[in-house]
Amino acid sequence: MLLALPLAAAWRGARAGAQVEEPLANAVRGALSAAVADVAPPKPRFDKVEDRLAYLRWLGAASERLKRRKSEALTRIEFLETVWYESRRAGLETALVLGLVQVESGFxxxxxxxxxxxGYMQVMPFWARLIGDGDPSRLFHMQTNLRFGCVILRHYLDIERGDLFLALGRYNGSRGRAEYPNLVFGARRAWQIPA
Incomplete structure (x- = not known):
């Protein structure tokens, strides 16, 4: 009986709610499709040494916090570098995206x-058809999933005119209810790492 408890605690279902497919204007579909085009994230470049050192401090601290969930160092670093890049590319706070991933899939x-x-950001398969190449299996590819998730959240944030609470609710399919946004906001605090 004692062995069953850790196994049950280790497995948690994914949190994705009942996000619904909404009609998109052709211009919006085109813009979103361009935003998810599969281009590998470049290695970060910094104009100032201080900025590079702040990034490396963040990467080290975030890697240490993520170690329990992703034990392999190279996989963990690649994941964090990709989250950092994709969140910034979409104009989102990296801590918010990490909090969302934690709530949605437990990494x-x-x-x-x-x-x-x-996947990580619990992207609904209809998005692969709407703005991707139509292959929902690609949503298990790390960068593809993170890029789709960040682009979709940015889209919802734009629709909701910057209201993060409503955008998160729309992302989860629970718009107007507090449970999901509050979970993400709580998880986000754990990933706010001082520079």
């Missing part, structure tokens, strides 16, 4: 929700 690459959402 599990192959998480699938009961609603069918996939």
């Amino acid at each position: 599990r690459k192959y998480a699938i929700s009961s609603a069918g959402a996939r």
Whole structure:
């Protein structure tokens, strides 16, 4: 019986809610499609040494915090570098994206929700058809999933005119209810690492 408890605690279902497919104007679909085009994130470049040192301090601290969930160092660093790049590319706070990933999938690459959402950011398969190449299996690719998730959250943030609470609710399919945004805001605090 005692052995069953750690196994049960280790497995958690993915959190994705009932996000619904909404009609997109052709211009919006085109812009979102361009935003998720598959280009590998470049290695970060910094004009100032202080900025590079701040990034490396963040990367080291975030890596240490993520070690429990991703034990392999290279995988962990690649994941954090990609989150950092994709969040900035979409104009989102990196701590917010890490908090969302924590709530949505518990940092599990192959998480699938009961609603069918996939990967780290629990992207619904219809997005692959709307703005991707139509192949929902690609949503298990780390960079693709993080890019889609960040672009979709940015889209919802724009629709909601900067209201993060409503954008998170829309992302989860629970717009107007506090539970999900509050979970993400709580998880976000754990990832706010001073520079």
